[in-house]
Amino acid sequence: MNAKKYDCLVVGAGLYGATFAREMKEAGKKVLVVDRRPNIGGNVYTEKVEGINVHKYGAHIFHTNNKTVWDFVNRFATFNRFTNSPVANYRGELYSLPFNMYTFNKMWGVVTPQEAEDKIREQKQAAGIEVPKNLEEQAISLVGTDIYEKLIKGYTEKQWGRPCTELPAFIIKRLPVRFTFDNNYFNALYQGIPVGGYTRMVANMLEGIEVKLGTDYLENKKEYDAIADTVVYTGPIDAYFGYRLGYLQYRSVRFETEVLDIPNFQGNVAVNYTDRETPWTRIIEHKWFEFGKDEDGNDLPKTVISREYSSEWRPGDEPYYPVNDSKNGDLYNEYKKLADSEPGVIFGGRLGEYRYYDMDEAIEEALNKSARCIATGC
Numbered sequence: 001m002n003a004k005k006y007d008c009l010v011v012g013a014g015l016y017g018a019t020f021a022r023e024m025k026e027a028g029k030k031v032l033v034v035d036r037r038p039n040i041g042g043n044v045y046t047e048k049v050e051g052i053n054v055h056k057y058g059a060h061i062f063h064t065n066n067k068t069v070w071d072f073v074n075r076f077a078t079f080n081r082f083t084n085s086p087v088a089n090y091r092g093e094l095y096s097l098p099f100n101m102y103t104f105n106k107m108w109g110v111v112t113p114q115e116a117e118d119k120i121r122e123q124k125q126a127a128g129i130e131v132p133k134n135l136e137e138q139a140i141s142l143v144g145t146d147i148y149e150k151l152i153k154g155y156t157e158k159q160w161g162r163p164c165t166e167l168p169a170f171i172i173k174r175l176p177v178r179f180t181f182d183n184n185y186f187n188a189l190y191q192g193i194p195v196g197g198y199t200r201m202v203a204n205m206l207e208g209i210e211v212k213l214g215t216d217y218l219e220n221k222k223e224y225d226a227i228a229d230t231v232v233y234t235g236p237i238d239a240y241f242g243y244r245l246g247y248l249q250y251r252s253v254r255f256e257t258e259v260l261d262i263p264n265f266q267g268n269v270a271v272n273y274t275d276r277e278t279p280w281t282r283i284i285e286h287k288w289f290e291f292g293k294d295e296d297g298n299d300l301p302k303t304v305i306s307r308e309y310s311s312e313w314r315p316g317d318e319p320y321y322p323v324n325d326s327k328n329g330d331l332y333n334e335y336k337k338l339a340d341s342e343p344g345v346i347f348g349g350r351l352g353e354y355r356y357y358d359m360d361e362a363i364e365e366a367l368n369k370s371a372r373c374i375a376t377g378c
């Protein structure tokens with residue numbers, strides 16, 4: 001007979017944990033979810049301020065080509081038709097992103113795709129780049145010198161805290177460059193924002209499941225381990241092992257959020273400041289995720305903006321983006337070996353696996369892992 005109170009303890013009420021918990025619950029398992037934060041949702045948490053759903057841990061746009069994931073999230077929220085079309089502000093000049101015919105027209109006055117391609121080729125040849133050796137050369141070979149200088153250089157250097165000549169080329173290998181008038185940032189079949197915010201969507205995912213917030217699993221690990229057969233751990237993998245092999249590094253972001261007594265600050269969700277001098281990388285105006293209206297369709301009189309500053313991560317800061325270099329990769333692999341020999345614990349999500357997951361990928365992984373767990377008894 002099973003003496004433990006829960007079949008499954010899920011550590012972390014982010015998208016990975018909430019998906020896993022939902023699937024276990026629907027398979028008839030007894031599930032407890034704990035999160036050390038005072039709220040559910042993990043990094044997709046949205047908080048209502050002046051009637052606006054504020055993306056507290058950074059702008060989140062749901063996009064996927066995976067029909068299974070799309071059907072899954074649509075069980076818990078209605079998605080609007082939001083399309084991400086950021087604007088670049090270079091010293092007061094505005095450009096359309098991602099790079100597309102509108103960008104090329106504004107930059108050079110070109111009208112046809114052929115003219116745009118010719119211009120880029122011309123600038124690439126003038127720069128004499130054969131095989132790009134760093135990010136600067138890679139960028140120039142993709143979009144030419146003008147776009148690199150005005151729209152990539154300053155932004156990227158602020159983001160990474162290093163000159164582009166010292167950054168590896170692969171970081172922007174997949175820069176979206178379009179010779180069409182399409183400024184939809186994501187090439188996804190399905191995209192949108194959950195109406196009413198992500199927090200409500202995650203609350204629906206967790207409906208009927210016991211959740212304890214403000215509860216750090218690692219502080220009372222022994223007691224929690226004693227009450228569940230399986231632990232699904234979505235916190236940082238190095239923290240789980242008491243950082244015994246060292247700290248995994250992250251890039252961090254600092255947000256400065258302000259309520260403004262005006263209805264419209266910048267007319268778009270995202271404006272990137274691509275010059276080197278402006279200290280923030282971009283400004284998010286949260287109301288435009290939901291078209292500036294409340295759920296009854298009324299215009300919202302105020303607005304909320306967040307300035308984003310890229311910053312070096314220090315132990316104790318909020319971890320955002322894993323650093324994809326060999327030093328951190330090797331360290332993660334050592335932690336992974338420890339994780340693989342930890343009985344009854346599944347490590348998942350962006351922190352548990354130390355990798356960048358888009359939301360749909362985190363959900364997909366959790367659906368796959370939970371299905372395996374249900375089928376094999378974990």
Ligand SMILES: Cc1cc2nc3c(=O)[nH]c(=O)nc-3n(C[C@H](O)[C@H](O)[C@H](O)COP(=O)(O)OP(=O)(O)OC[C@H]3O[C@@H](n4cnc5c(N)ncnc54)[C@H](O)[C@@H]3O)c2cc1C
Pocket residue numbers: 011012013014015016017034035036037041042043044057058059060061062063215216217218219234235236253320321348349350351357358359360362
């Ligand atoms: C700035 C930024 C913008 C992004 N924008 C997009 C986007 O536009 N589109 C997109 O698809 N994806 C985006 N993402 C990715 C998205 O945030 C992730 O896919 C998603 O958050 C992964 O969910 P998760 O459950 O793995 O992690 P998290 O959301 O981080 O959840 C982990 C949870 O575990 C909890 N936890 C950790 N340790 C403990 C502990 N010891 N005890 C208890 N609880 C603990 C944490 O408090 C947290 O709530 C973005 C990411 C960042 C950083």
